[in-house]
Amino acid sequence: MKRVSQATWDFLIVPRRCICGNPLALGDLLPSAFSSTARPSSSSSTIRSLVRPSQKPKARLLHTSTPLSVIPKAQPTQSAKLAALHGRLELPNKYPLTTLGRALIDPTAEPQHHLNNNSLSTVGNVLLGYYASEYLMVTYPRLPYAILKAAMEGYIGHKALAAVGTGWGVEAAFAPGTTVDPGLLQFNRLAPGTPWVPPYAGGLGFNPPMRQRKMMPPFEHNPSLEKQMAAEPEAMRRAWAAAARGKQDAIPLEGAMANFVRATVGGVYLHAGGLLATKEFVSAHILSRKLDVDKLFQFEQPTRELSRLCVREGFQQPIARLEKETGRYSRHPVFIVGVYSGEEKLGEGQGGSLPEAKIKAAISALKGWYLYSPVTGVDLPSKTDAEPDAPFSPSFIDVGDVVS
Amino acid sequence: MAAASSTTMTALSSALQSLTVTLPRTRRRTTTTILTHIRHESTTRRMTKALRLHPHASFIGTASTIPSKSTHGDTPPPSRSPAAATATPTLPTIIYNPPSAAPTPAITPRLFIPPTDPRHTPPSTTAILKTAPTATPPAARPLILDAAGNPTNRKLPPSLTRPYAKTYHLSEADVKKIQRLRASNPDVWTRRKLAAKFGCSEFFVGMVAPVTEERKKAQWAKMEAVKGRWGKVRRFARGERTRRRELWGKDL
Numbered sequence: 001m002k003r004v005s006q007a008t009w010d011f012l013i014v015p016r017r018c019i020c021g022n023p024l025a026l027g028d029l030l031p032s033a034f035s036s037t038a039r040p041s042s043s044s045s046t047i048r049s050l051v052r053p054s055q056k057p058k059a060r061l062l063h064t065s066t067p068l069s070v071i072p073k074a075q076p077t078q079s080a081k082l083a084a085l086h087g088r089l090e091l092p093n094k095y096p097l098t099t100l101g102r103a104l105i106d107p108t109a110e111p112q113h114h115l116n117n118n119s120l121s122t123v124g125n126v127l128l129g130y131y132a133s134e135y136l137m138v139t140y141p142r143l144p145y146a147i148l149k150a151a152m153e154g155y156i157g158h159k160a161l162a163a164v165g166t167g168w169g170v171e172a173a174f175a176p177g178t179t180v181d182p183g184l185l186q187f188n189r190l191a192p193g194t195p196w197v198p199p200y201a202g203g204l205g206f207n208p209p210m211r212q213r214k215m216m217p218p219f220e221h222n223p224s225l226e227k228q229m230a231a232e233p234e235a236m237r238r239a240w241a242a243a244a245r246g247k248q249d250a251i252p253l254e255g256a257m258a259n260f261v262r263a264t265v266g267g268v269y270l271h272a273g274g275l276l277a278t279k280e281f282v283s284a285h286i287l288s289r290k291l292d293v294d295k296l297f298q299f300e301q302p303t304r305e306l307s308r309l310c311v312r313e314g315f316q317q318p319i320a321r322l323e324k325e326t327g328r329y330s331r332h333p334v335f336i337v338g339v340y341s342g343e344e345k346l347g348e349g350q351g352g353s354l355p356e357a358k359i360k361a362a363i364s365a366l367k368g369w370y371l372y373s374p375v376t377g378v379d380l381p382s383k384t385d386a387e388p389d390a391p392f393s394p395s396f397i398d399v400g401d402v403v404s
Numbered sequence: 405m406a407a408a409s410s411t412t413m414t415a416l417s418s419a420l421q422s423l424t425v426t427l428p429r430t431r432r433r434t435t436t437t438i439l440t441h442i443r444h445e446s447t448t449r450r451m452t453k454a455l456r457l458h459p460h461a462s463f464i465g466t467a468s469t470i471p472s473k474s475t476h477g478d479t480p481p482p483s484r485s486p487a488a489a490t491a492t493p494t495l496p497t498i499i500y501n502p503p504s505a506a507p508t509p510a511i512t513p514r515l516f517i518p519p520t521d522p523r524h525t526p527p528s529t530t531a532i533l534k535t536a537p538t539a540t541p542p543a544a545r546p547l548i549l550d551a552a553g554n555p556t557n558r559k560l561p562p563s564l565t566r567p568y569a570k571t572y573h574l575s576e577a578d579v580k581k582i583q584r585l586r587a588s589n590p591d592v593w594t595r596r597k598l599a600a601k602f603g604c605s606e607f608f609v610g611m612v613a614p615v616t617e618e619r620k621k622a623q624w625a626k627m628e629a630v631k632g633r634w635g636k637v638r639r640f641a642r643g644e645r646t647r648r649r650e651l652w653g654k655d656l
Contacts, residue, residue: 294509299653314533315515319542321561340560342530343548344515348507354564356652363655367509369516375523396518 076101081171081183089168089264095271103263106187106256108249109176117263124266127275128156131282134380140293142370142398147296154291158198161258164285170260172253187256188249196252276386294367302362305404306339306346309369312402316342318365320358323348337361366402462501529553541569571603578602579612586613 076082076098086100099120107116132155136148143151154160165185176186190196251259269278299305306318324336337357338348347368349360378395515527530549544563547555574582582602585593586609595606598613615623634642 295656297655299655302653316531316533316542317537317567319567320564322564323561337564338561341515342532343528343546343560344513344531346513346515350506351652358564359652360655363653364507364509365513367655368511368513371509372512372516372518373510374521396520 076182079181079183081181083183085168085170085183091268092272092277094273095267099267099271100264101182103260103267104170104182104185105176106185106251106259108188108251108256109186117259120263120266120270121259122262122266123269124262124264125156127265127269127278128161128262128282128286131279131382132156132287134382135283135287136293138378138380138395139373140371141374141396142372143293144370144401147293147370150296151291151293154296155286155289158255158258160289161261161286162254164289165257165261168261170257172256185253185256185260187251187253190250190252194250196248196250196255198255198258275382279382279385294371297363297367297370299359299363299366301404302359302366305402306362306365308404309366309402310341315344318346318362320361322354339365372396460501462499537569539569539571542567574602574604574608582609583613586615590615590619 079097079101082097082101082104086095086097091100102115103117103120105116107113107118110116113119129152132152133148136143136151136155140148140151170185173180173184173186176188180186265278265282268281269275272278272281303318303320310316310318318339318341320337320339322335323338325333327333328335333352334350335352335354335357336348336350337354337360339346339358339361347361347363347365349357349362349364351357351360374396377393379392383390384392514525515531517524528549530546544566545559545561548558548560550556582598585598595609598609599606602609631639
């Protein structure tokens, strides 16, 4: 059975020094940490050097101008939920329970940056972006930039990460507070109907207003939808402004759960063995999820785009050819159209009309181009993180998107 | 065993005798109803023959196409010696016979595989542009070439539209003339008329000689006025058609 010694937890309980440079007092973080438990003398010297009673009032003045609202009376090490989560994720003993407990505290529940998961989730987000992007770029070297961003969103966007966190069995507290079990996710809930802009959206995902305009079906007889559309931009603009100022004091469950997963990854990097362990953790929990990259495309002028591609690459102009058809004069005809460059078939599409089949064939050809994937055995750039002298075969590099 | 079979034989022969005795009477009584249910030997044979489908090519030579032992009772029992076991032909046990389906984009076309890839095979030479495109349009249904480059008797499928070659025949003066005509009276010199006059596409006319913003706005207003006269049914149908067309681009 996996056990973590009490001395280990006490030693790794918190960072010794706050980000702003002030020394941290343990009593700030865990008010009841040393009141009742008897510790072995081996670790007491370390603890004493950390606590330093003479500095305690000063540290309180610096850091705890507001009463600590979230830091619970119960230690993280006493929470069965937290220990179970630690074991379920198969985290090594080096990963302290207190870090996992800190990863469960969202900035909206506890604004003090040395007590919430903000710094951990920032580290985790950078690492997740690194591993997801290198994986996608090596697997699909010809993906257009917009599709690459959408695929990144599909792997490490807040919806995907929230699903991962839910799959880990993490539950949310109703509201943050001192009586909450440290194994529950604590955050300030967003009121229903309030717009929210996910953090880290700058480097990831589409611009939400743009997506709204593009994806909304043109129904002209839906007054409620029209009203909603008319009301949306102003509210969204305010949400964007609040996000830009970093003044979001509430967050939906999805966002808080995603932040927790990011913070867990950051904790793996900091405590469980650096880049190699993080890569294993990310590939096991995030990149092993299935994402249909071929379903992310939406083409506006596929025939023109294919034509420009053939001009760029020096191929013969693509010609759509009717391969099979049935029921041309019936109610449900089916046409199968192949698109050819010279004698080479580039793609095939089927549809209920000739234009539809032709467009589908062009889309099939373009997907064949964009979704080219090198054979397995191409190395990821992160291979050399662990062993710098390892043999490395570079991946295929494409010239870029088709401009049409 | 022999005694049991002899008793059954005697029982059968007695039953047959009784059948031959009673047959004429029953036949006389219900002629039409019985005759409709009689299945002649020839009909059964024909039906069996009609139902006997040939196996798919990928199944031939596999276990399912080998006659089973129960139909041929005279075959000797299989010997247990290792030599005999190796002598029997090994049949393929995995049959890959997928149903017909749309091609998947996961399989990259041969032309699109870069030369650095180990799967690369040189594509057909007809697909590579060796010189600048000529003014002669390609054939609508060219013959397929063999490996040596000679035409075979097979043809590519017919093209949807007649292939054309870009001619690039308009000079700068022609373009200036198009612009002048379009600017002089855009009501008369529409894109279609100019394209027919100069032998180019309407897209090209719109590109080199766009109309003013005022005219664009006026045309849009005109179209909106027409749309305003649409009824509920037409408006819904047009909206649905637009939506379906957008869904083509998603290719779900």
